[in-house]
Amino acid sequence: MTTTQSTSAGPAVSDPLTVPAFGVISGGQVQRVLEGREVEIVELVAAAYRLHGVGDSVNPPSYFLRFPDRVSARIIALPASVGGPIRVDGVKWVSSFPENVAAGIPRASAVLILNDHDTGYPFACLEASIISATRTAASAALAADWLSRGRPRPTRVGFIGAGLIARYIHLFLAGTGWSFDEIGVHDLSAGSAAGFRGYLEQSGTAGRVTVYDGAEEVIRSSDLVVFATVAAQPYVSDLSWFAHDPLVLHISLRDLAPQVLLASTNVVDDVDHCLKANTSPHLVEQLTGSRDFLDGTLDDVMAGRVTVPAGRPVIFSPFGLGVLDLAVGKYVYDTVASAGDLHIIDDFFHELRRHG
Ligand SMILES: NC(=O)c1ccc[n+]([C@@H]2O[C@H](COP(=O)([O-])OP(=O)(O)OC[C@H]3O[C@@H](n4cnc5c(N)ncnc54)[C@H](O)[C@@H]3O)[C@@H](O)[C@H]2O)c1
Numbered sequence: 073m074t075t076t077q078s079t080s081a082g083p084a085v086s087d088p089l090t091v092p093a094f095g096v097i098s099g100g101q102v103q104r105v106l107e108g109r110e111v112e113i114v115e116l117v118a119a120a121y122r123l124h125g126v127g128d129s130v131n132p133p134s135y136f137l138r139f140p141d142r143v144s145a146r147i148i149a150l151p152a153s154v155g156g157p158i159r160v161d162g163v164k165w166v167s168s169f170p171e172n173v174a175a176g177i178p179r180a181s182a183v184l185i186l187n188d189h190d191t192g193y194p195f196a197c198l199e200a201s202i203i204s205a206t207r208t209a210a211s212a213a214l215a216a217d218w219l220s221r222g223r224p225r226p227t228r229v230g231f232i233g234a235g236l237i238a239r240y241i242h243l244f245l246a247g248t249g250w251s252f253d254e255i256g257v258h259d260l261s262a263g264s265a266a267g268f269r270g271y272l273e274q275s276g277t278a279g280r281v282t283v284y285d286g287a288e289e290v291i292r293s294s295d296l297v298v299f300a301t302v303a304a305q306p307y308v309s310d311l312s313w314f315a316h317d318p319l320v321l322h323i324s325l326r327d328l329a330p331q332v333l334l335a336s337t338n339v340v341d342d343v344d345h346c347l348k349a350n351t352s353p354h355l356v357e358q359l360t361g362s363r364d365f366l367d368g369t370l371d372d373v374m375a376g377r378v379t380v381p382a383g384r385p386v387i388f389s390p391f392g393l394g395v396l397d398l399a400v401g402k403y404v405y406d407t408v409a410s411a412g413d414l415h416i417i418d419d420f421f422h423e424l425r426r427h428g
Contacts, residue, residue, distance in 0.1 A: 074156040094194065096198075097404060101404075116210070116402070127232065132152075133345065135149040144169075145170070152398050159189050160189060161385075162397075165184075168280045178201065193261060196401075209241045210244055213245050228295050232258050232301060232327070233298075239271055241321070242271075251278060253325070257282070291318065299324045303327050305327060319386045320385060328352045329355075336387045351389060351391065373404070
């Protein structure tokens with residue numbers, strides 16, 4: 073076996089093994105690649121779920137770094153490996169500092185490291201807050217599509233929590249063919265609600281936008297409900313708010329009390345992942361001592377192994393899988409590399425001869 077530094081950008085895939093060049097991809101580059109490609113990205117995310125569903129992935133539990141002196145903050149490591157045509161390993165390292173928002177900067181910041189399948193060498197570092205928001209929104213749009221089949225397609229959407237993730241979810245719903253007559257918005261911060269309304273109006277939506285004072289009005293007036301808050305524990309518990317059996321995208325995972333889930337059809341992205349970290353599904357498991365309230369994964373629904381019954385609310389609770397970040401990140405990397413736009417860090421891997 074020889075180890076020489078590859079002169080070309082990107083990982084070598086054939087023998088002899090070579091050390092790949094190391095590239096850095098900025099948020100601007102990421103955004104330019106992903107812009108306008110919502111349909112393609114949703115298909116990519118569906119393919120990643122399918123690979124994960126058949127076991128062609130390694131996706132251990134996320135690691136949560138928390139701090140005694142900054143209790144609302146956390147940094148999460150999402151290591152993963154995905155096979156199929158994507159064939160890459162890596163880790164997303166994503167910070168959530170909710171206090172940032174008051175200072176006018178985004179809550180979340182992230183990098184994604186991609187590792188070469190054959191040598192293990194990291195070959196790219198990508199700005200990943202956009203990748204993270206994109207894969208989250210793509211998975212939400214995918215779930216909205218599959219979980220609304222067999223019931224009237226929602227025309228009234230409601231957003232509870234009106235930050236960056238809500239914006240990306242709207243972008244992906246609109247970019248994959250959804251249009252709404254009514255858009256309801258509620259946020260504890262009047263400024264966030266107003267900012268999101270401004271975004272919606274600029275987006276050219278035909279729907280009538282209404283800002284509500286409470287979650288109840290949004291839920292009652294929507295047949296597709298999106299939770300994208302930063303709530304740490306449930307604050308929605310009244311079953312009568314869900315009497316019209318809406319489809320709920322429970323992206324922020326901790327908004328709904330156990331009784332709401334127990335009265336609904338529950339779909340997750342990955343059972344073991346989702347029943348952790350005091351998410352609402354995790355609270356149900358702690359309360360009932362059972363996982364029987366779960367109907368299956370989104371992959372089960374896409375594969376036809378699980379059918380979503382009519383006559384109950386449907387709740388999608390995605391924990392967020394590292395394999396999705398890898399899929400979107402590798403897509404961005406391949407696009408930037410094939411355009412010849414990678415910023416290669418010369419001499420990044422330097423000590424390459426074992427004995428000098
Ligand atoms: N499941 C996943 O895969 C996944 C991926 C990425 C982000 N997320 C989650 O999405 C959520 C939103 O992220 P973001 O970047 O948009 O955050 P953000 O801080 O930009 O926006 C969150 C908004 O929620 C509002 N809010 C907080 N509590 C509320 C409540 N009880 N009712 C109404 N509004 C409330 C805040 O005022 C804020 O405007 C976070 O909880 C994040 O962890 C989930």
